């Protein structure tokens with residue numbers, strides 16, 4: 001059993017959105033702007049032309065932060081949201097009652113309603129596609145041309161992700177909320 | 188065993204069931220009820236055809252008007268239960284007369300609340316199954332649902348014993364209903380209060396505020412129910428009770444205003460991101476200023492203050508405004524909790540950077556939720572026909 005996490009070297013992101021596309025393709029996410037498990041946020045350039053602050057314009061790929069202390073799991077009345085054996089936060093569509101509590105509770109806007117099952121869906125590190133087939137990569141990581149993403153087992157000291165986290169400075173999003181995300185951004 | 192041997196009911200024919208005195212107020216109520224009921228049916232049909240697509244809820248604003256209206260109904264129920272317990276649980280003589288009317292009101296409003304929420308939750312049947320099979324004790328919604336289920340059981344028994352004039356058992360179930368109701372209702376406040384992602388809602392305020400505003404709602408509803416029952420021509424003991432009620436209500440409103448002032452001051456002070464902005468946004472919205480403050484608190488408060496609680500007719504009218512104010516309190520509670528976007532970056536080309544989230548209910552949402560009031564009216568009409576809801580004169 002692994003404890004999966006992901007490191008994002010976000011400064012390498014070129015906003016090509018290959019990851020968004022790969023995720024939709026791999027996990028069969030429905031079309032439509034609101035139906036997305038992952039996204040790339042754009043920070044707009046600060047300043048008035050011609051005094052533009054080029055350094056302020058960056059891209060922040062994001063998705064479910066795979067919180068180790070997940071508010072969405074805490075609030076789910078039926079335990080439809082659960083931690084699987086690889087510590088991935090997942091949703092069981094059979095148990096989800098679509099009360100939407102998790103959607104208001106997730107601090108990262110990571111959840112949306114899947115119109116096929118009429119239940120809540122979100123990134124689960126390709127748990128029921130690639131991981132279920134025995135692969136150890138996610139679609140977004142596999143496709144990223146600038147190698148922004150490193151996916152792996154945080155419990156394995158020899159994994160690339162553990163190595164990177166040991167040697168490079170990193171931060172997590174909204175860490176003051178105590179959600180303990182397993183997505184790490186390199187500085 | 189027949190139903191009648193369990194709970195005494197009046198014998199009425201089908202014709203009597205549909206006949207009522209054609210006074211102006213009765214006819215107005217009848218028309219209003221039919222219109223609301225039609226609205227409810229239209230909304231429900233739209234929901235059954237299009238599911239959640241009939242509603243204007245979205246990824247960023249997943250809770251809409253129906254959740255607000257559910258809160259509105261269950262607040263009404265808890266409020267009626269608390270106010271009625273002043274009489275038959277705590278034994279304050281003047282309030283003993285409201286028992287039956289208040290408790291049937293509590294049963295009706297919570298049932299309507301359940302009906303309305305069943306049209307919002309995606310899978311209500313799954314909910315019943317997995318609430319039992321795989322309960323999550325850290326979920327405020329789980330506790331809220333479970334406790335409200337128990338609460339409904341308690342107050343139904345309370346009502347049965349009240350109609351049977353069995354004061355020992357009605358007191359027992361009344362106390363049980365009161366305690367479980369308080370727990371359930373503060374848990375509903377906690378559904379919002381526990382949201383660490385939403386600084387404007389997070390904290391101790393909502394669980395307490397829910398109980399306080401429930402008592403205020405219960406008082407408004409009692410004024411309305413009695414005003415309608417006696418067509419503003421009150422017998423002496425009702426007058427005495429309503430005057431006392433007005434005084435209690437005045438105190439409750441004063442406490443609520445005090446709470447609100449400090450809530451806003453603490454939300455704004457220090458300018459904490461995601462909280463202060465939302466607080467300013469709330470303070471500038473007409474929903475809050477006109478709906479919550481003016482209609483919900485200030486006007487009824489002035490009516491009470493100006494007459495030292497004796498202007499009962501005025502209070503009945505003010506209670507209509509008060510209930511509109513209470514509606515805005517519920518609506519704003521749900522909407523304002525979600526108004527601050529959690530995604531602050533642009534994620535699509537040609538998108539403007541996210542600002543406060545816009546939401547306006549769709550026709551189907553308005554139908555289901557506002558129309559739900561019609562469901563309430565019908566149930567109350569039937570209850571009034573089948574049961575003897577007036578107090579027993581010989582008890583006085």
Ligand code: SF4
Pocket residue numbers: 063064065066067070071072073089105106107108109110111122179
């Ligand atoms: S990011 Fe949101 S959806 Fe993902 S685990 Fe955390 S709270 Fe849950």
Ligand code: SF4
Pocket residue numbers: 072075076077078079080081091095096097098099100101102103119120
């Ligand atoms: S919408 Fe589904 S997954 Fe989310 S809290 Fe409700 S039951 Fe759980």
